[in-house]
Every structure is written in C-alpha cells, then in structure tokens.
Amino acid sequence: MELSRKNSAITGSVTLATDAKAKKMKAQGLDVVGFGAGEPDFNTPAHIIEAAKEALDKGLTRYTPASGIPELKEAICFKLKQDNGLEYKPSQIIISNGAKHSLCNAFEALLNPGDEVIIPSPYWLSYPELVKIAGGVPVFLETKEENDFKISVDALKKAITPNTKALVINSPNNPNGCVYERDELEAIARLAVENEFFIISDEVYEVLVYDGIEHVSIASFGPEIKDLTVVINGMSKAYAMTGWRIGYAAAREDVVQMMSNIQSHTTSNPNSIAQYASLAALRGPKDDIKAMIDEFSRRRIFMVDRINSIPGLSCRLPKGAFYVMMNIEKIKGRSYKGRLIDGSLSFSDALLDAKMVAVVPGVAFGADNYVRLSYATSMDNIEKGLNRIEEFVNELD
Numbered sequence: 122m123e124l125s126r127k128n129s130a131i132t133g134s135v136t137l138a139t140d141a142k143a144k145k146m147k148a149q150g151l152d153v154v155g156f157g158a159g160e161p162d163f164n165t166p167a168h169i170i171e172a173a174k175e176a177l178d179k180g181l182t183r184y185t186p187a188s189g190i191p192e193l194k195e196a197i198c199f200k201l202k203q204d205n206g207l208e209y210k211p212s213q214i215i216i217s218n219g220a221k222h223s224l225c226n227a228f229e230a231l232l233n234p235g236d237e238v239i240i241p242s243p244y245w246l247s248y249p250e251l252v253k254i255a256g257g258v259p260v261f262l263e264t265k266e267e268n269d270f271k272i273s274v275d276a277l278k279k280a281i282t283p284n285t286k287a288l289v290i291n292s293p294n295n296p297n298g299c300v301y302e303r304d305e306l307e308a309i310a311r312l313a314v315e316n317e318f319f320i321i322s323d324e325v326y327e328v329l330v331y332d333g334i335e336h337v338s339i340a341s342f343g344p345e346i347k348d349l350t351v352v353i354n355g356m357s358k359a360y361a362m363t364g365w366r367i368g369y370a371a372a373r374e375d376v377v378q379m380m381s382n383i384q385s386h387t388t389s390n391p392n393s394i395a396q397y398a399s400l401a402a403l404r405g406p407k408d409d410i411k412a413m414i415d416e417f418s419r420r421r422i423f424m425v426d427r428i429n430s431i432p433g434l435s436c437r438l439p440k441g442a443f444y445v446m447m448n449i450e451k452i453k454g455r456s457y458k459g460r461l462i463d464g465s466l467s468f469s470d471a472l473l474d475a476k477m478v479a480v481v482p483g484v485a486f487g488a489d490n491y492v493r494l495s496y497a498t499s500m501d502n503i504e505k506g507l508n509r510i511e512e513f514v515n516e517l518d
C-alpha cells in the first residue's frame with residue numbers, strides 16, 4: 122500500500138544520525154572523535170536541575186495548558202524585552218517541544234500548498250524538510266564563503282516571487298557561523314515589509330556571538346516587521362538543555378493562536394518539569410553561560426587556525442554559534458587508499474572509517490564543498506581530531 126506521497130520526500134536528519142553514530146561507536150569502546158554534535162558539551166547548570174527536582178517533589182507532573190505555563194510565558198516576555206527590545210504579551214508566546222517543534226508549528230500555521238519559503242544556503246538541514254512537511258516549497262538562495270555566507274539584498278530581491286510567503290533568517294547561523302549586522306537586517310526587513318512576506322527568525326544561537334558582535338533580532342525594527350516576524354528561540358543551546366526539549370516562538374496573536382491550536386492536537390503541552398526548569402533558567406544567574414561562551418570562543422580560534430594550517434583545507438572564522446564550515450574543495454578528486462573523494466559524503470565516510478573522526482557532510486546543508494565541524498567538544502578532542510584529519514589529508518593520493 123502506498124504511504125504518504127507528501128512525506129515520502131522527507132529525509133531523516135543527517136546531523137542527528139551522525140551524532141548517534143559517533144555516540145554508538147563510543148559506547149562500543151571505539152576511540153571516536155565526534156565533531157558532529159550540535160549540542161553544548163557542558164552540563165545543564167545545577168540550579169536548573171534543582172528546579173526540575175523541586176517541580177517533581179511538588180507534584181507538578183500533570184498536563185499544563187497546551188501552549189505552556191503562564192509563568193514561563195511571562196518570563197519569556199521579560200527576556201525578549203530585556204535582551205531583544207521586543208514587547209510581547211503572553212498571548213503572543215507559545216512554548217513547544219524544542220525550537221524544532223516551534224519551527225514546525227510556525228510553518229504549519231503560515232503555509233498553504235505552493236507557498237515559497239526562501240532559505241539562504243548553506244542552511245540548517247531541517248528547514249527545507251519542515252517547509253515540505255507543511256506543504257510549502259523551499260527556495261534556496263545561494264550564498265558565498267567570501268561574503269561570509271550572507272545573502273545580499275539584491276540577490277534576495279531576485280528570489281522574491283508572487284508566491285513568496287516567508288524568508289528564514291538564522292543568525293547566528295548553523296552551519297556557517299555568520300551573524301547578520303543591524304544594517305543588513307534592516308535592509309532585509311524593509312524588503313519583507315514592502316513585499317509582505319513573513320520572516321522566520323531563528324535565534325536559538327543568540328548568546329553564542331564572539332568578538333564583541335551584537336545579536337540583533339530583525340523583529341526589533343518597528344511594528345510592521347514585528348508583525349511579519351515569528352521569533353524562534355529555545356533553551357537547548359544557551360542553557361545546555363538539548364535533552365529537555367523546550368523551545369518557544371513569539372509572533373502575532375493570530376499566528377500564535379493557530380500554532381497553539383495545532384499543538385493542542387499534536388503534542389499537548391511540552392514536558393511540565395522541563396517547563397519549570399526553563400523558568401529557573403530564564404530567571405536565574407547567567408555566569409555559566411558567560412563561561413561557556415568564553416570557552417567556545419577559545420576553541421573556535423584554535424580550530425580555525427589548525428584547519429588553515431593543513432594544506433588543502435581552509436575555513437573562515439565564524440562569528441557565532443559553534444560550527445566551522447571546512448572547505449574541502451581542493452581535496453575533491455583525490456583518493457584515500459583507492460576510495461575516491463568526490464564530495465563531502467565520501468570525505469566524511471572515508472574519514473570516519475580511516476581515522477574515526479565524525480564530521481557532518483556539507484551536502485546535507487546544500488554545500489557539497491564543505492564539511493561541518495562542531496567545536497562543542499573538549500579542546501583535547503579538537504586537538505586529537507584535527508591531528509587525525511591532518512594525517513588523513515597527508516595520506517591522500
């Protein structure tokens with residue numbers, strides 16, 4: 122019997138699969154260096170864990186309102202005001218099972234069949250799949266490494282059609298590490314308002330910016346663009362809470378209401394205990410975050426210098442998030458012990474088999490000349506992994 126035609130085109134998450142493979146090999150006692158993981162290697166701060174234990178002890182283990190507890194919505198409003206200059210009411214907030222779920226709800230609420238969503242490429246691999254799940258059409262807008270992987274307003278203008286419904290802006294960016302500046306976002310916002318399309322502003326890496334760069338939310342330029350923006354954020358990256366699964370969205374009330382209706386039928390509320398833990402995270406001290414950012418930045422600089430010291434490989438210094446896009450174009454066409462390296466997939470496979478180093482092939486992000494390395498792993502691992510990558514490259518024919 123035929124399964125869903127719409128969903129037969131959906132591919133599984135390569136990032137999650139790479140991470141799972143590396144974790145499994147490690148569990149088998151193999152000495153794998155995993156650069157695949159898109160999650161902080163730090164533990165969830167102790168006061169957040171305490172709050173979860175307290176919630177359990179208090180019996181806060183029942184259904185909550187489907188779109189999340191009012192206290193957490195209030196805390197999110199406070200955060201959006203303090204950190205991003207955005208004024209939202211609790212009725213404009215929905216809390217979901219991770220930012221990925223928030224994105225899924227947003228696309229479901231916005232898209233009709235055939236609606237186009239412009240996605241700058243290289244892109245985080247879930248965007249096109251989520252757009253397709255919601256019946257929309259992903260439209261890729263290529264960016265270049267020499268432009269720091271940022272879209273230009275001219276290129277964006279050319280990509281807009283009468284069917285354009287939304288544009289995804291992910292700053293700081295996964296996988297390419299770019300961070301959009303205020304004036305760049307202002308120009309994009311003007312286009313969105315003129316042409317009336319939504320912005321899905323995925324800000325999950327907002328705290329992970331380096332070298333004094335400021336994260337700006339595109340929704341902050343005035344009521345018109347705010348009305349057209351769905352701000353997506355979550356607890357995973359900023360608070361080392363990937364497994365807790367709490368994300369949230371802020372948007373126009375009608376959009377949030379539709380997202381809430383969808384969520385009320387698909388998942389009901391996100392985990393009650395994780396919501397109380399998230400409340401403690403947002404209200405609590407931020408010292409752990411500061412230490413985490415400093416450590417990420419140190420690793421980033423080391424990783425970038427080390428990659429650029431290996432002949433045939435190169436990368437730019439990312440300004441945000443915790444990924445490096447390593448350019449392997451010069452390696453293409455060479456072979457490793459008879460295995461032709463003809464793209465990012467064969468590079469990643471051969472590297473894992475030969476040297477037990479896991480990276481994510483760029484083809485999954487629409488960029489086959491690259492592989493993605495995460496520096497959310499210890500400095501020792503980074504050193505060891507890059508030594509092995511250098512050996513691998515030296516052994517190429």
Ligand code: PMP
Pocket residue numbers: 159218219220221222245291294295323325355356357363367368
């Ligand atoms: N957006 C981006 C760009 C991401 O990298 C991730 C990480 N998985 C997410 C959203 C989703 O994060 P989560 O579902 O863990 O909140």
Ligand code: GLU
Pocket residue numbers: 134136137157158159160221245247295
């Ligand atoms: N966002 C992370 C990554 O890109 C986690 C995995 C995922 O959800 O895709 O690796």
